[in-house]
Amino acid sequence: MSNMSDPSAKLPKHHYIPVLYLKQWTKDGRFTEFSRPSGRGRVEPRGTAARGTGYQQGLYRLMSPGIPEDLAEQVERNFMGTVDNLAKDALDILLGSSHAKWNDKTRSAWARFVNGLLFRVPERVASARKFLEDFWRADFERHKAEYDAQKGPEDPEFSDYIPEAVNRETLQFIMTQIDDRRIGTLLGRMRWRTIDVEATGRRLFTSDRPVIMSNGLAYESSHMLLPISPTRFFVATHTPAMENHLANVIPRRELVKICNRHIIRRAQKYAWNTNDTEIDFVRKHLSAEADMDSRFWEALPDRFTQLNSGVSSA
Structure with missing residues (x-):
C-alpha cells in the first residue's frame, strides 16, 4: 500500500x-x-x-x-x-x-x-x-x-x-x-525514586506537558518530577538533601497541589485524571501558562544551552 x-x-x-x-x-x-x-x-x-x-x-x-x-x-x-x-x-x-x-x-x-x-x-x-x-x-x-x-x-x-x-x-x-x-546521561546519573501520595486523598493529574523541571538538569539543586500514576511521582535529584526535601520535608498534600497546578497550567491542549471531580480547578488553570513552554523552546539551536542555564521548563 x-x-x-x-x-x-x-x-x-x-x-x-x-x-x-x-x-x-x-x-x-x-x-x-x-x-x-x-x-x-x-x-x-x-x-x-x-x-x-x-x-x-x-x-x-x-x-x-x-x-x-x-x-x-x-x-x-x-x-x-x-x-x-x-x-x-x-x-x-x-x-x-x-x-x-x-x-x-x-x-x-x-x-x-x-x-x-x-x-x-x-x-x-x-x-x-x-x-x-x-x-x-x-x-x-x-x-x-x-x-x-x-x-x-x-x-x-x-x-x-x-x-x-x-x-x-x-x-x-x-x-x-x-x-x-x-540529556540522557545527565538524567541517568541522577538519584531516582518514587513518592507515593495515595494517603493525601487527592489524585495527581497528568497532561501533554507532564515533566516538571526546576532549573534544567545540570545544577546541584536541579530536580525533575513526573507523575506516573494518580498516586505516584517519579523523582530525579542530584543530592540526598534535595531528595529528602521533596520526599519528606514538603507535605505530600502540598506537593500534589503544587505539581497539579504546574502541570495543568503548562498544558498545551490536554490534561487527564481518573474522573472529573476537580473540573472547577481545571477550568481555572488549564493552559494558563502554555506560552511559557513555547517561549522556552522556540530558539531550537540554543535549546540545550538554555536547558542547563537555569531556565525552567516542563
Whole structure:
C-alpha cells in the first residue's frame, strides 16, 4: 500500500503521550480528558480510553509521494514504538509491579522515554519544521541552484523537493533529540525514586506537558518530577538533601497541589485524571501558562544551552 497523497485522507494515530503511560490513570479502561473543544472556550471533560486521546494523525509520518506504507510509518512503528516498549519494564519497576533491579538497559530506556515526553509533542515537531522551512527559504535561489546542478532526471523539481526534505529532516531532528546522550546521561546519573501520595486523598493529574523541571538538569539543586500514576511521582535529584526535601520535608498534600497546578497550567491542549471531580480547578488553570513552554523552546539551536542555564521548563 502506498503513502496517501490526499491531505484529506485519514492518517494513522500517532500518540505523542504514550498509551502505556496514560493507561495508569484509567479505570475499567477509561478516564477523563480535559480540553477546550472550541479553542479558548469553556473547559469540558470527556470520558475516553487511553488510545482515544494524546495523539495527532500522521505526526511522525514520512510523506514522500509513492513511499510504501511500512516506510511511511517507520518512525512511528520502529523508533517511537521501541522507545515506548523498552520503557515498560522501567515503568513497572517504578510502579512497584515488578521487583526487578535497575540495570543499564532499564535506566537508559526510562531516561530516553522521559526525554521523549519533552521532544515528541506536536509543538516541538512544528517548531522544528518551521526552523527548517526558514532555512530553505533564507537563501532560496542559492539552494535551488545547488540542487538543480546535481538534479538527476528522476529527481523532483526543487519546489517539490523542499517539503519532502523538511518532513524527513524534521523527523530526524526529533529522533536525534530524543536520543541526545547529553540529556540522557545527565538524567541517568541522577538519584531516582518514587513518592507515593495515595494517603493525601487527592489524585495527581497528568497532561501533554507532564515533566516538571526546576532549573534544567545540570545544577546541584536541579530536580525533575513526573507523575506516573494518580498516586505516584517519579523523582530525579542530584543530592540526598534535595531528595529528602521533596520526599519528606514538603507535605505530600502540598506537593500534589503544587505539581497539579504546574502541570495543568503548562498544558498545551490536554490534561487527564481518573474522573472529573476537580473540573472547577481545571477550568481555572488549564493552559494558563502554555506560552511559557513555547517561549522556552522556540530558539531550537540554543535549546540545550538554555536547558542547563537555569531556565525552567516542563
